[in-house]
Amino acid sequence: MCRAVDLQRAVLAKNEAAAQILRTELSARGTTVVNLLSSPGSGKTALLERELRLAGERGVSAAALTADLATENDARRLARSGAPVKQVLTDGLCHLEADMVARHLHDWLPESTRLLFVENVGNLVCPAGYDLGESLRVVLASVTEGEDKPLKYPTAFGLAQLVIVTKTDMAEAAEFDEAAFRAHVQQVNPGVEIVLSSVRDGRGAGALLDRALAVAEGNRVHTPVMARAGA
């Protein structure tokens, strides 16, 4: 008779298999993928501009794939760092999937790339469910978005391996309650590291690059409770 069909396995299995193949292929050639998620405007591109520039100064070969619904502006901004950059236009799709990433890397990504940063579509719901073959998943939130952002988007924050608070230069004006934000992150993702960053005053410069390099060197990375699903 008919068996029950496990959708989680069937739907996400396709993406997860593609992500796993990508992760294996890239790590075999020494490339580590970092997936960046946030709401639109949290500062993903601005942060990447800075970290890519620093990578260049330190002689670390880094590249970036940036996804947007429509424009190529982010790629133009990131290309100023001198790093190889490619724009993915998702044509309205609200998230990236592993096979889209794989398709874009094909005959573009320089063989020697150590770190590949992927700027996901600005959205904290849909991208959370899709593994892109990354070894480090980073979720950003700016101080203007409110302390309860992690509670409003628990799956995104719950699956983060690193959380970055951006625009801390505006923390006072926004009356950002850092302790409350930390408590909310802790509630949905106990033990995840939180880094404070501002591209205006230089706070946290190089932190993302350092964390990414540590992962590339094989250091253990945080496993969120939400990723430790029951058997």
Added chain:
Amino acid sequence: MHEMSLAVAVVDQVETVARSRGAVGVSSIELEVGELAGVVADALAFCFELACAGTVVEGAELITRTVPGTARCARCAEVWAVGMPPLLLCPGCGAAADELVSGRELRIREVRWADPESGEARRTDAEVPREHRQPITEES
């Protein structure tokens, strides 16, 4: 709206099974959706209507069951409902949960085929233990 991608995947899978069984129609599809699966049930229902148009699944009822999130602390041997927003710190000792026991499900639980003779739905055996469930591609 990745609900559209999910709806298309549901329809694809049920269609594949329906074809392999020679089913003439689908009466209902029951989905289990975890509280923390990041799926909006209403959006999924809306997308499902669009996705099944013109397929053997057209007209099927989509039943969505929400699975509450639960977490476990090994130290206290406690399992609690995490609630929404979820609390993944143990209410007993304050330590991080050791695992999320449930809440991220996203699976087809049961499909009822429309019966060609009587026009009535025929129930399928849904309670197959998870480890015995097979990906759809392995269905014969």
